[in-house]
Amino acid sequence: MKTIDWKYTSVGQIVADDFAAASVFKKYGIDFCCHGEVMLEKACADLGLAVEEVEQALLRQGEAGNGRISFASWPLDLLMDYILKIHHRGIRARGPELLALLEKVERVHGEAHPELHELKALIGESLEDLEMHLQKEENVLFPYLYELYAAKEQGQRMAPMHCGTIANPIRVMKMEHEGEGNRYLHIIQLTNHFSVPQDGCASYRLLMQELEAFVDALFEHIHLENNLLFPRFEDIEREIVC
Numbered sequence: 246m247k248t249i250d251w252k253y254t255s256v257g258q259i260v261a262d263d264f265a266a267a268s269v270f271k272k273y274g275i276d277f278c279c280h281g282e283v284m285l286e287k288a289c290a291d292l293g294l295a296v297e298e299v300e301q302a303l304l305r306q307g308e309a310g311n312g313r314i315s316f317a318s319w320p321l322d323l324l325m326d327y328i329l330k331i332h333h334r335g336i337r338a339r340g341p342e343l344l345a346l347l348e349k350v351e352r353v354h355g356e357a358h359p360e361l362h363e364l365k366a367l368i369g370e371s372l373e374d375l376e377m378h379l380q381k382e383e384n385v386l387f388p389y390l391y392e393l394y395a396a397k398e399q400g401q402r403m404a405p406m407h408c409g410t411i412a413n414p415i416r417v418m419k420m421e422h423e424g425e426g427n428r429y430l431h432i433i434q435l436t437n438h439f440s441v442p443q444d445g446c447a448s449y450r451l452l453m454q455e456l457e458a459f460v461d462a463l464f465e466h467i468h469l470e471n472n473l474l475f476p477r478f479e480d481i482e483r484e485i486v487c
Contacts, residue, residue: 251300256288257281257472259303264314267465269302278467279426316473321481322394324474325387332466333379339462340372343455350452358442360435367435371428378421386414390478396485403486411482415475422467429460 251259256277260266270277275288289296316324347368351361389406396403408414433439439453 251303252286252296253284255282256285257283257468259285260468261317261472263307264316264465265306266303267468269299269306271461271464272302273299275299276426276430278464278471279423281468281472316469320394321474321477322391324469325390325394328466328469328474329383329387332462332469333383335462336372336375336379336466339455339459340368340375343452343459344368344372346448346452346455350446350449353446354442354444354449357444364432364435367428367432371425374421375425378418378425381414382418386411386418390474393478393481393485397481401485403482405486410486411478415479419471419475422471425463426467429463432456433460 256270256275258281260270260277260281267277269275273289273294274292275285275294276283280288283291285299286296288294289299316327319327344365347361347365351365355361385408389411393403393411406414436453436456439457441450441453445453
């Protein structure tokens with residue numbers, strides 16, 4: 246973690262430099278994934294936060310050395326492998342389990358907590374949209390990115406993508422990321438930051454735990470693509486694509 250003034254560094258870059266910063270931004274409600282290009286000073290001002298307080302929290306987190314995953318140092322093919330095998334598989338495995346648990350809790354607590362009905366609708370819609378999103382990445386964008394990475398490593402030139410440039414599918418992916426990010430920010434508000442009501446049972450507590458873990462993983466997924474994978478591949482495309 247840097248020990249300098251972060252005010253004029255984008256929040257996405259801060260997390261890219263040290264993923265431990267993600268836990269600090271989560272605490273303060275700073276969106277580092279979908280709007281990672283925003284400077285820390287502006288992100289704090291928009292939320293009515295004192296930037297100095299957030300900087301001190303970043304410094305303490307960095308000194309603690311917790312949660313250090315050096316994603317920025319990984320080769321791009323390893324980063325894509327991680328996204329596919331951890332995040333894509335994770336969404337497909339945990340998403341239906343989360344929805345099934347939510348339906349169970351809704352049946353018991355839905356009358357007293359009608360927000361569960363909206364929550365179920367939001368999660369159901371999200372899982373459908375995420376599946377289409379994952380398929381686009383797996384079948385259209387990532388195969389070309391793997392080829393682009395191999396060509397770069399072998400010192401070869403590459404023909405342009407059939408879309409003309411990777412900027413076109415990347416633009417679509419980032420728009421979809423923003424849509425999901427906004428949906429889950431609404432879910433965070435709807436659940437009062439994953440709070441369990443006083444009459445909540447063990448299943449309700451488990452639901453909130455699983456939902457929070459699902460959201461954390463999704464935001465990591467979006468961050469890795471928006472702030473690390475996509476910009477680096479756009480640089481490679483400019484360098485080696487004919």
